[in-house]
Amino acid sequence: MADPILEFRNINTHYGAVHILKDVNLAIYPGEMVCLLGGNASGKSTTLKTLLGMVTPTSGEVVLDGEVVNDKPTSYRVERGITMVPENRRLFKRLSVLENLQLGAYLREDKQGIESDLERIYRMFPRVKERLSQKAGTLSGGEQQMVAMGRALMAQPRVLLMDEPSMGLAPALVQTNFELIQQIHEEGIAIFMVEQNANMALSLADRGWVLQTGRVVLDDTAESLLANPDLRKSYLGDAGGH
Amino acid sequence: MTTAVKAKGSKKTGVDKFLTLLRFLLIGAIAIGLIAFVWQQIDPNNPFARWRNPDAQPLTAEQIKGLVVTGLSQGAMYGLIALGYSMVYGVLGFINFAHGEVFMLGAFTGFVTSNKLADAGLWEGGAFIPSVIMTAVLAALIATGAAVLMERVAYRPLRGSPRLIPLITSIGVSFFIQNAVILLFGPGAKGYPPNPEWLQKKRRFDLLGDAFAFEVEGTKLLVLVVASFSMAGLWYFVERTKTGKAMRAVAEDKEIASLMGINVNKTIVTTFAVGGAMAGIAGILWGLLFRSVIATTGFLPGIKAFTAAVVGGVGNLGGAMAGGVSLGTAEALAPLMLLEPLGVAGPTQLRDAVAFLLLILVLLVKPTGLFGERLSSEDRA
Amino acid sequence: MKKLMKLLSVIFALSLVAAACSDDATTDAGSDTTAADGGGDAGYLGDGSLGEVTVEAGGAIQIRSLNAITGDVAFLGLPNQRGVEQAIADYGQIKGFDVDMGVGLDDLCSADGGQAAAQSIVADEQVIGVIGTSCSGAATAAAPLIGNAGMVMISGSNTSPALTSDQQGNAGPDYSVGYYRTAHNDLFQGAAMAEYVFNELGLTTAAAIHDGDPYTDGLATAFTNAFTELGGEVTGYSAVAKEDTDMVPVLTEIAAGSPEALFFPIFQPAGDFIADQVGSVSGLENTQLFAADGLLVDGFLELPQSEGISFSGPDTRFGENKNESTGVNANQFLETYEAANGEAPSAPFWGHSYDATAMLLDAIAAASYTDGDNLVIDRAGVREYLNGIKGYSGIIGTINCDDFGDCGSQKITIIEHLSSSDLDASKANVKFEYAP
Structure with a gap:
């Protein structure tokens, strides 16, 4: 396998005096789909924020393309192809759909590339094209999810972090949503997904980690995770889930 | 999606009744005042006028137009200052009370520059236009610098603390700047050199026929034109440029904005800078129109501009401008068109009261301001 | 809770209005002491x-x-x-x-x-x-x-x-x-100005503007009372706020009565704005301006727009x-x-x-x-x-x-300001003297 794009080496983070992530090791390789599972307060959001540079680790190294980027701002990592579709989508509701998409390409200077990427997104989500001049806040949940993905794609990511992509979506949309993720993945973009819906996530992913109170307790292929009885019990709904 | 269920009881509380009464009283008083004014215009000796205001004299059309023009030009300046309040509020969610002092610094820069230019004989004739442009640019630069410095020194270290803290800090900054100016220039009023004849001259506009002909002094016309262009320029900047989009994005969600690769700190500085430039331009216009500045010049226009920003809907740029213009016009017109017919003595002395009453009225009828949007928690979710 | 906040904000705004309207508080004079006589025997x-x-x-x-x-x-x-x-x-x-x-x-x-x-x-x-x-x-x-x-x-x-x-x-x-x-007591200054305007200049209609300060209000009232007593007509009596800069509204109010004389015994900077803006208000083109000792200062006299204004003041x-x-x-x-x-x-x-x-x-x-x-x-x-x-x-x-x-000599003079570049000549240009 090629070298990993993004790596955690013995990462520890603190929020005030609270120790959140404890000696976490992760690696995301080009083009793969991985998922991070864990219950509430297990440190999933902190993992994402640390990957993006919104949280600075207290010890350990965040490595991007072989370079330690602990002190680099978010924009540095976005420029190098790391971006995220945040939980609940968090569009700029008072900005138009088009402006939301354009902001995704904020760091890019290649006008033509931006134009052709826009076209690509219109092809991918024809409904978005119909609503370009509307304020993003007026769209339905499913449409907002499309804009959020489009916005992230406009950054030309190599790794797309997805924070709870099916959260807040109507059940009927969840399936479509995962199909979209699959579609993006097929374009060669590595996907790092944080998801409560572990069944669905693992059925798509190549590998997965399970985080418990800030510590990685399981690190395995998706198939073996799906088969893991402990995991089935706590995350896959065999015992009623949580 | 989480939707909070609002308990919409039909029961009216005492507070509700009080607010309704207040609304009713204010609107009623305005209606009666307006009717009294119209009646007084038609017949100064009507029974109501004889009862309330025996010395009543009708205003001539020229006089009413003069009031409108003065109100508009005053309002345009309020609007320009209000933009800064509104933008900073939009991005950081606190009211920068020192913004009035930024305006004052612009006016003082103009005082220094204009007098230097006048000494060199460049404040008259054809040299006046390049001189004014130079003065305006300089004032905008100084005001911008002051605003940026203020952000860096006083507000950035407080980022993330409760809103009350930068608010109180801004009051301190305001005192600091006022006193620094007193130290530099002394406490007295400082005069601008006289404007050239051709600018002071009244100009007649009769595009809509004689009945609607307007006579405007060149200075006020200049204020209106420059304010309109500045506003248009700002609108273009905020709505059409990449930096403008970044500003709006930061205003809405700093975390996601930084996820887009936007440098949030830089964008906040830009916001202060642009607001400062607008205030600097307003300062120059103020100087050209009133030709006198004093260390406390920024206080009252600052408070009024803040009022204008709230009236227009804080965080909304068009609203800030509209709020400023309506506030200025109301201040100029209401004393003579509402208060005097009701028999209030010395009505023009009450212009500040008029401004704040307008604020109350708008808050009562539309609590988000004229153009404000409601940003509730479910909107954010 | 929201209602309460709304009410509070309205009350806050109302209090701003009240503050803007209120006159400066005046304290009533307590007088529980009596002037003493005698006691001279101890030297x-x-x-x-x-x-x-x-x-x-x-x-x-x-x-x-x-x-x-x-x-x-x-x-x-x-x-x-x-x-x-x-x-x-x-x-x-x-x-x-x-x-x-x-x-x-x-x-x-x-x-x-x-x-x-x-x-x-x-x-x-x-x-x-x-x-x-x-x-x-x-x-x-x-x-x-x-x-x-x-x-x-x-x-x-x-x-x-x-x-x-x-x-x-x-x-x-x-x-x-x-x-x-x-x-001096401004009753004398007001009377002096009224006599000058009515008797010396022959103007029969006048208006006055004060700024709410007891000095300016007292003097403007003294003037209008004396002017009415002499037989003149007062067409307007109004006030500005000390911090006002836009005087067009108050001048428009005064212009409605078309006075021949306007007396504004106020201070700088409000006085500057009145002198500056009076020309822009329709109806005041032929009105003569009069001010008092509050504006009889070099800072005001140096302004070109103060030329032609007459000032009352103590005889210096x-x-x-x-x-x-x-x-x-x-x-x-x-x-x-x-x-x-x-x-x-x-x-x-x-x-x-x-x-x-x-x-x-x-x-x-x-x-x-x-x-x-x-x-x-x-x-x-x-x-x-x-x-x-x-x-x-x-x-x-x-x-x-x-x-x-009241111990003053009560002598008042009225000067006419001729040139903003020669203040001494203007100050010596006494047009009228008054002593009770």
């Missing part, structure tokens, strides 16, 4: 009814200067304070004791400022008297506090009729015992008048003043303040006796002396104190 004035002040050997007699020394009106207060300083220096010791003015206090030209300063003055029981305030508005708040503490206050530049009497034997609403002034042609207590005349005073301050006085009341100080020091001399190494001053005696002043020669002329503290 000094006073009967001890207001208490005595003992100045210990080596100590100094404490008086205070309370004038507007910062802000817009510092031009008025600074010469007053310097007048006090020079008078103390010229007067020398009283019975071997130095006189100490302390640090010059600031009345901020407002009721609030006057009240705050007066409170700090009365907290020091050694203080005998105060020279000040500069502004009538400050005096309305300061005079009762100082009077109630048994001290006296002599102003060199308060002119509001409310502070003394209506000159018909009735105390003004703000009069308090222990208050004196060497400045002091000539060879000599203060009888110090022997100093106006020219000697001005020489010292300019040497010390590098400029001529910026307002005309330095002489009034000088005479006021000399009178106070005379009163202290007359109401004190030495007790061993100490000097004892009888507060009631100080008032007794001031009440009895008749025919005192000061720099400003002959000084007589009436029953309500």
